[in-house]
Amino acid sequence: MIKLIVGSKGSGKTKTLIDMINTATKTTAGNIVVIEKSMKLTTEINHAARLLDVDEYKISGAEMLYGFVAGVLAGNYDITELFVDGLLKILDHDMDAAAKLLDAIDKLTASIEVVITLSAKPEELPESIKKYTIL
Numbered sequence: 001m002i003k004l005i006v007g008s009k010g011s012g013k014t015k016t017l018i019d020m021i022n023t024a025t026k027t028t029a030g031n032i033v034v035i036e037k038s039m040k041l042t043t044e045i046n047h048a049a050r051l052l053d054v055d056e057y058k059i060s061g062a063e064m065l066y067g068f069v070a071g072v073l074a075g076n077y078d079i080t081e082l083f084v085d086g087l088l089k090i091l092d093h094d095m096d097a098a099a100k101l102l103d104a105i106d107k108l109t110a111s112i113e114v115v116i117t118l119s120a121k122p123e124e125l126p127e128s129i130k131k132y133t134i135l
Helices: 013-027 062-075 095-108
Strands: 001-005 031-036 049-053 079-084 113-119
Touching: 001 095, 013 031, 013 049, 013 079, 013 113, 031 062, 049 113, 062 079, 062 113, 095 113
Parallel strands: 001 113, 031 049, 031 079, 079 113
Antiparallel strands: none
């Protein structure tokens, strides 16, 4: 199940995500993966969560991000929680690509909790994205 943390820039999405990650490191028995752009969470999240920077792997666009996520999941079957910070930033603010990517990731992660931050006003989201749980 995908959960979205949605709001305008500066609304506290990343802070909420950090709190969720740090709570998960204390409560989950599985592995936690955090995907972000530009490694800004390095000092704010518990070291028990694996932090991956899309810039380090030259990830751009929805197809590359999907392949990256699929590869990470294929490489470790013990992942129970996946967090992605700044989806639209990674996808160069392409809302249509984000909707398609969310559908693809949702099919791939049936047994994994997925939390993604999305910088947009909730009322401006297309129905294809609104169908996911918005926190």
